[in-house]
Amino acid sequence: MDGIAVFFSYSMKTYLYQHTVPFQDTDMAGVVHYSKILGYVELAEHVFLLDLGIPPISKNGGFPKVHVECDYLRPLRFGDEITIQITLAKSSTRSLHWGFEISVNDDISAKGKLVTAHVNAQGKATEIPAEWQRLLSE
Numbered sequence: 001m002d003g004i005a006v007f008f009s010y011s012m013k014t015y016l017y018q019h020t021v022p023f024q025d026t027d028m029a030g031v032v033h034y035s036k037i038l039g040y041v042e043l044a045e046h047v048f049l050l051d052l053g054i055p056p057i058s059k060n061g062g063f064p065k066v067h068v069e070c071d072y073l074r075p076l077r078f079g080d081e082i083t084i085q086i087t088l089a090k091s092s093t094r095s096l097h098w099g100f101e102i103s104v105n106d107d108i109s110a111k112g113k114l115v116t117a118h119v120n121a122q123g124k125a126t127e128i129p130a131e132w133q134r135l136l137s138e
Contacts, residue, residue, distance in 0.1 A: 017044035070112035
């Protein structure tokens with residue numbers, strides 16, 4: 001299952017995404033580099049948005065991160081089957097506020113928050129299209 005997503009549930013504003021830690025994300029001790037962990041969160045975020053019908057990035061703009069907080073509680077290792085739970089905690093007309101947890105067998109390895117802003121193709125903050133706001137609030 002290396003790198004293949006399995007979708008467990010989609011209810012309210014929470015999405016669960018499963019991923020297997022690939023060898024290339026680890027150091028010589030088999031431990032995942034901290035920056036890769038945020039990449040896993042971004043994978044889950046993008047799949048969540050795509051499932052709603054919202055492109056995370058397009059020729060018209062996207063949703064770059066403008067704030068990230070993460071607490072690393074235990075290392076992830078090569079071959080770990082991880083579950084990324086990402087929750088849309090709050091949405092506004094220009095930004096999305098997310099919470100996340102990454103776990104292995106119900107043991108939390110990392111948790112945190114991130115904020116994305118909607119930007120146009122020039123990178124300028126702009127309103128999230130009304131149809132997308134409706135999809136996000138359902």
